[in-house]
Amino acid sequence: MENGKINSLESPKKYRKIKKLSEFFMRKRIAHILTNSPGLKARDIAKALNCERREVTKCLYDNLEEFVQDENFAWLLKKNACLKIEFSANRTWITQEHFERALVKNGSPLDTAHGHIILKIPKESKLLFCAAARVLALANQLAEVKRIVELDFTENPDAVSYLNRAGFFDRLSKSIKVLPRKPNSSTAQRHKANTTKLVELLPIDADSDENVPERFKLSFADVFGELHAQKLFTVLGELIGNAEEHSETVIPGFAGLQSYSLKGSTSIVAVVSDSGKGICSTLRPALDLHYPEIAAQFPKTLEASDAKLIIHAMLKGGLSKRGKGKGGAGLYNSSGQAESLNAKISIRQEDFSVSLTYKDEDLHHNWSLGLPTLRGTHIVFEFKLDRQ
Structure with missing residues (x-):
């Protein structure tokens, strides 16, 4: 500012900086609200922030790498939005055809905005080798695009023993969580x-x-x-x-x-x-x-x-x-x-x-x-x- 007048070059820079800070704090406030109360619609978020709905909507759509909208038009933090896929079998064995049916039913998690993916093997089901390979490939691909991935064997510990012997966990990305727990050692390496x-x-x-x-x-x-x-x-x-x-x-x-x-x-x-x-x-x-x-x-x-x-x-x-x-x-x-x-x-x-x-x-x-x-x-x- 010179002699009480705003410098014409300085003013746009200050405006952009103030606008950027405003958008940053709006995004942080929305993230805080959705952390404590996931699944809110834009009007509810605007009410909690005491601001215009259009401001909230613009911020949400400008930051789709962080926020995701579900099928009911409610908003969630992308990292917390969860999709569970269960690979059920008509009989005892889960085949590659059952794998494909589960994806058809739920949609491929590679095509959704969900940040948290749970792949579940139900109780009393055995994985055929070909189905295990598909689950492994899908899990690793999800991990590679930075999704939070969990493999849930809570109801089926026998599947963990089989997959460990088959070398499944040796090929699994280390970022993937296994429930109830990943084997402490590789039986595939021990009995190779x-x-x-x-x-x-x-x-x-x-x-x-x-x-x-x-x-x-x-x-x-x-x-x-x-x-x-x-x-x-x-x-x-x-x-x-x-x-x-x-x-x-x-x-x-x-x-x-x-x-x-x-x-x-x-x-x-x-x-x-x-x-x-x-x-x-x-x-x-x-x-x-x-x-x-x-x-x-x-x-x-x-x-x-x-x-x-x-x-x-x-x-x-x-x-x-x-x-x-x-x-x-x-x-x-x-x-x-x-x-x-x-x-x-x-x-x-x-x-x-x-x-x-x-x-x-x-x-x-x-x-x-x-x-x-x-x-x-x-x-x-x-x-x-x-x-x-």
Whole structure:
């Protein structure tokens, strides 16, 4: 101020500073009110603050990273807004289909504004290996985007014991809370590779010392013979290599295998999971550049275009983000071995899945579209062997 007059350059700066401080204190006061009384509507907050409703509404919508509105138009602190998803089973086993139904019922927590996510395993339910892998991937993805995540096994301590042996907690983000408590030590590490029925969930990070496909082969060669073990080695080696190529993720991928004996035969379930960009997201940019004929065959405007593109890659091969002659055989080679084993391969992408089932040289394939968000590529490989 000079000679009693406000400096024309200083005035706007002071105004912006005062306005910024006013907005800061308004946000803090609203946060304090919602901490003590969550679930208030804007008019109730304005009444408590003795100010105009429009001021409160503007502040709430200007700070959606901190505040969230529920289905009843009431406001909560985002960090305290909670969504509980329970993975119920019709019978004893929770399968990957039950996992998907739970997401359809509740919506993917990756698409909601809830800051606190509880994933609950109910009492007397057993997790199939493929379902456990989906829960693990979802939990880690939520942790990576800074959600508060809890895995609730309070009613099902047996599930904790099984998952600990399978290496689930070794792959789980350390920021995730486990109820009633996380195991003190890893039974997967203590008993690693001492059974042919289980290959623990192992990291498929390119920098890892683990040769995961070799673990699969060694584990099953004595039980199912060298031929089947080699086929398994080829399938999973290709799928893991494909995941490493297309992943581009900060969350380490993982793979594992479980066998179940029933009525004289053995069902084998192998999983390969990564939380990266997904197969189609990495292939699409290369199509116009290296494969214009394929791009024309599977345009984005075509219904189920991405699903059909993955099926094409599995049955025909030769597609690589690096171009022709530079890879792209992984899915194709896996498909060929799956045919020889009468196996089923399902591939879950961000919002759709495809499956290929081989039986006596016949191939059946289908897809599901519009699934709730789960980032990355999640592959389940299933087949049965009659034990001699």
